[in-house]
Amino acid sequence: MSASNKHIMGEVKTIALATDGSEFSEGAVQEAILFGQSCGAKIVVLNVIAIDTESATSAHSTSAAARRDTKEYIENIQKMATDNEIECEVVIKESYQPDKTIVDLAYQHNADVIIMGRHGRRGLLKLLVGSMTSKVIGHGFPNVLVVPKDFTITGEKILLATDGSEASQLAAEEALSMSTHCSRLEDIYILSVATKESELEEAEQMANLICEKAKIQETGAVCTPIATIGRPSEVIVATALDKNVDMILIGGHGKGLSKLLMGHVTEKVIGRAHCAVLVVEKDKK
Helix, strand or coil: CCCCCCCCCCCCCEEEEECCCCHHHHHHHHHHHHHHHHHCCEEEEEEEEECCHHHHHHHHHHHHHHHHHHHHHHHHHHHHHHHCCCCEEEEEEEECCHHHHHHHHHHHCCCCEEEEECCCCCCECCCCCEHHHHHHHHCCCCEEEEECCCCCCCCCEEEEECCCCHHHHHHHHHHHHHHHHCCCCCEEEEEEEECCHHHHHHHHHHHHHHHHHHHHCCCCCEEEEEEEECCHHHHHHHHHHHCCCCEEEEECCCCCCCCCCCCHHHHHHHHHCCCEEEEECCCCC
């Protein structure tokens, strides 16, 4: 998205860019820079180094090596920010629980959104979501934007996945807000997926209700309701690809330190979507 247009997420003042210095963070870094350009937002780069609890005696040497590996990467982000006249602060910290530290630091710096890549250095989970990304989202920060490697958000088409939950209602509010803030947003697809025939009518009502709200608010984008039957995660991912959207908005369901740490459908969507995913959650602070 060019700097001359308002960013799709509107008036963002502070961005927490969580990066481990791996190539999988490149899409997230690019979006953070675009946010900074279009919103005049400050970027706080969070490089949280995990301390291995099983070998705490070697933690110092391990973290020192990690710092050396990411030093050039972080300096490059700072240079990009400087070249684009974006205020940039770097926070490097060691932690036994880096996911919680990332969220805590985002709150401390009053970040409006955490931006991070889908994967990281520690490999992939079965559902193709990086362990750190999954855990960060599980803590329930209000807005976490997950960006695939080498992906760019154009801000023209978005898809809102709704199931009527409180989190998805917050995601709906965010989607309608986007249509007000972003002049480039052309289409909003409102998708409600029923798992069986008897639920289809309710799904149609949920999708139509959000579109009616969009009409009342006189949003600039065209709102299209979609209700269908199937496995929610599969339908959401397939619809996003078919409609060529560049962002999916979905509610998150943080459940503490459980195995999946967030809604099962949300995790699958993040892992399989071709595009960026904005996970919206109720502020727990």
